[in-house]
Structures are given as C-alpha cells and as structure tokens.
C-alpha cells in the first residue's frame with residue numbers, strides 16, 4: 001500500500017514548525033502532494049527529492065505568507081498551513097481552500113479556534129488574513145469533530161505561549177501519527193487520538209528539531225477500497241503493508257455482509273463469497289465507518305441481496321455520485337441529501353461516467369470492474385489526486401484497466 005495522503009499532506013505542512021529539514025519517507029506520489037509541494041515552494045520552503053518516495057522539506061527563515069490562490073483552491077489540505085504559518089511567521093493569508101466537491105466545507109472552526117488563541121482574523125475580497133504576534137493558551141471546543149481543524153489547531157498550539165486545550169477533537173490515526181512525530185521532535189502534545197488534546201506550547205521562537213525521519217502511515221482508504229474490490233471480485237487477494245487496526249469498522253461491515261477476511265499484523269486477505277447480504281451503514285468520525293469509504297461501499301451494496309441504507313453523516317453533498325451508479329444499472333433511491341436506499345443485487349453495465357471527486361472516482365473504477373462491458377471513467381485527475389498509479393496496482397491484481405488520453 002502507498003502512504004496515506006491525509007497523513008503525508010499534514011506532515012509537509014508541519015515541516016514549517018522545524019528549525020532543520022524534515023525528511024518524509026513513504027510519501028505517496030499523487031497530485032495533492034505535488035500541489036502541496038508547489039504551495040510550500042511558493043512560501044519559500046526548500047524541497048528536495050532523495051528518491052524512493054523520500055522528500056526533505058526545509059522551512060524558510062522569511063516566508064511569503066500570502067498563499068498562492070490557484071494552488072490553495074486546488075486542495076482542502078492547504079488549510080492546515082494556517083496553523084504552522086501563524087505559529088512560526090506570525091501571519092498568513094489565504095483564499096477559501098478548495099478540494100473535493102462533497103458539500104459545504106466552511107472554515108469557521110479554524111477561524112474561531114485560532115481567534116481563541118489570540119489571532120486576529122479578517123476577510124477582504126475573498127481572502128482571509130490571520131495575524132498574531134504570539135499565540136496564547138486557550139480552551140476551545142469544536143462544535144463537531146473536524147480532522148483538518150484538529151490538526152491545524154494542534155500545530156498552531158505547539159509554538160503557543162501557555163496551555164491549549166482542544167475539545168471534541170477528531171481521532172483519526174493520521175492525527176495521532178502527526179502528534180507522535182511532533183512530540184518526538186520536542187513538542188508537548190497529550191491526548192492525540194482521543195477527543196481532548198492538551199498542548200503545552202513551547203513559545204513562538206522555540207522551533208522543533210527533527211531527530212529522525214517521518215514515515216507516512218499506510219493509506220487505510222486505499223487498503224479499504226481494495227478490500228471492498230476483493231470482496232466483490234477476487235478469488236483471493238492479499239493486501240500487504242496495511243494497518244488492519246485502522247480498518248476495523250469496514251472489516252466489521254464486510255463480515256456482517258457475509259465476507260470472510262483473514263488478517264495478520266500488516267496484511268488482510270479477502271475473497272468474494274457466494275452471497276452478500278444487505279446491511280445499513282452510517283458514516284461517522286473515526287473509529288466509525290469512514291466517509292471516504294462510503295462511495296466504494298455503496299458500490300459493494302449494489303451487489304448485496306436485499307435492501308440496504310447508506311447514511312452519510314459527515315458531508316451533505318457526498319451522495320451525488322449515485323446518479324452515475326444508477327446510470328450503470330444500480331437500483332438506488334435517494335431519500336434526502338444524506339441517505340439513499342439500495343436494492344440489490346443488480347447487474348451493472350459499463351458506460352462512460354465522470355468522476356466528481358476522488359473517492360467516488362475510485363468507486364466508479366470498482367463499479368466498472370464488476371460491470372458487464374466497458375466502463376470509461378473521465379476526469380481521472382480527481383483519482384490521481386489521491387491514489388498512486390492505481391491502474392498499475394489494479395492490473396497487477398488481474399483487472400482489465402488502462403489509462404487513455
């Protein structure tokens with residue numbers, strides 16, 4: 001498996017908190033990482049590629065604190081730069097960050113959290129301006145857990161003066177991994193991976209020192225998607241170099257549908273069972289069912305016998321892709337922006353589809369592989385944003401897939 005996009009992106013951003021270059025190993029070679037590198041270069045960071053998926057990022061002494069508009073708008077993760085930029089350089093400005101079109105993606109938690117730490121925030125002509133001579137201690141609670149806002153406040157707090165308590169945090173493994181690396185480098189963070197994170201700030205001029213390289217954790221969404229594909233179509237596939245403990249919710253759902261999964265410390269093996277049974281799934285914050293696996297799992301449910309419900313609780317526009325699945329032959333009825341009912345099993349038939357976002361893009365590939373006939377997935381930039389050489393990996397599993405211009 002490749003390294004996790006949503007881990008690597010945050011560590012690239014975190015490198016701005018360091019006095020020495022940060023080495024990042026197992027970096028996925030994907031478009032979002034390339035955009036993050038461009039964004040950091042435009043800020044003034046020096047980035048070198050030592051080959052073998054290892055990059056080194058050195059923060060500039062003086063930074064260009066106005067983030068590039070086009071790049072910032074091309075990925076959501078650009079927003080996490082707010083934390084390290086403000087903590088180290090005292091100011092940063094950016095337009096509203098972009099990313100996948102999966103519903104409203106406001107940045108009010110970032111603004112409120114950074115304000116609680118003493119930042120001044122204004123918006124002029126669609127650009128947000130943040131400044132703070134020093135960030136101070138605070139006790140802040142999110143209205144709802146947010147992954148990138150948790151990471152941003154945690155990184156900002158590392159160089160604050162005093163204690164920052166962040167409540168109702170997201171608990172995703174990528175957050176815990178980031179905190180561990182920051183702590184190994186001198187930060188004082190407790191509780192990452194739980195709903196309350198306490199950071200004892202080091203003060204604005206005490207930057208971190210990377211003692212050893214950071215290794216990006218395995219991509220649980222890539223591994224989970226392949227597990228779903230295996231449950232739909234494989235005689236047997238073994239997914240190596242993954243972290244089964246990060247996939248327990250998906251594993252439980254697949255098992256409840258009748259799929260047999262074997263697992264070891266860092267691998268999973270799966271094969272297509274004779275019969276799949278319908279079941280309901282509700283996306284939740286980690287350790288619940290990941291919203292990023294919702295689209296491939298919906299494809300899975302089109303092959304299960306009976307009536308299933310998919311309830312997307314995190315984003316309000318993350319079921320739009322189902323219209324395309326219906327065009328492929330799926331029997332899916334939207335109930336409201338958050339819920340659809342699926343009746344299965346149905347035979348899917350290949351045709352041309354357009355990938356609206358990264359995760360549903362891969363779901364379309366999975367649908368295409370189990371469909372009769374040929375499926376053409378357009379707009380694969382969206383897939384390349386998050387999956388490294390996906391066609392090579394799938395072809396190695398025996399899939400009939402090729403990239404065309």
Ligand code: EPU
Pocket residue numbers: 005006009076077100104105106107108109110144145146147148149170291292314315316358359386
């Ligand atoms: N929210 C607000 N205000 C904010 C921030 C978030 O209301 O200021 C809301 C969102 O609208 C959403 C909820 O909070 O309803 C949770 O969203 P969250 O902030 O956790 O999402 P995110 O941090 O923008 C990250 C991942 C997503 C993943 C979600 C949920 C990155 C770069 N992105 O997004 O990944 O779906 O967490 O796990 O880490 C993907 O990789 O394809 C992807 C979309």
